Amino acid sequence: MNKLLSRPYLPALRVIFKPFDSFELLKEKNYGALWQPAVIVLLLFLTRVFKLVFGGFLFNMTDISQVNLPIEFATVVCIYILFVFANKNFCDLADGDGTMTDVALVTAYALLPYIICSLANIVLSNIFVAREQDFMEIISTVGFLWSALVGLVGLKSVHRYSFGKTVLTVFITVLFMALIAFLLAILFLITQQLIIFVKDIYSEIVFRM
Secondary structure, rough: HHHHHHHOOOOOHHHHHHHHHHHHHHHHHOOOOOOHHHHHHHHHHHHHHHHHHHHHOOOOOOOOHHHOHHHHHHHHHHHHHHHHHHHHHHHOOOOOOHHHHHHHHHHHHHHHHHHHHHHHHHHHOOOOOOHHHHHHHHHHHHHHHHOOOOHHHHHHHHHHOOOHHHHHHHHHHHHHHHHHHHHHHHHHHHHHHHHHHHHHHHHHHHHOO
């Protein structure tokens, strides 16, 4: 536990511009403070909120009154946790070397390019006109591809996979996430129906008494 808490800080900008060297430090020297994933996931949530609230009206059709912030926050956190959990557990079966901490850090760092490009688009959405939307879409694509590249390099480094195997495991991880989400949804529905059933029985007993 002390080793986990004493992990050295790994500069986020260094990770996204020099991912190969940075993830070697993460794997070999245990760089990467545990508070960094929490901060990055929070930044992702705030970016989502900023986009809904401050995005230019020409590019933002969201009705703010219909936005539920707790649900937005829970969605961001749950997707992040689900990916980390699914990737770690599947890669354990595929002889991956990465720990849960390694996967959590890599996944968080991979979000940074997407966050940066999304923030840039929020600013540009208040400057650009509709016909310049293509430029914003290019920025979004760059952010997504940049994040994907950082994530793949990171997972390749921590699991000690080839690039091809890394791509395959990420694809299967996404399928695993969908399966877990499906099972949780079924469990939720069954639990909900069970609660309703118990309430109905209780109400019937009380009524007959």
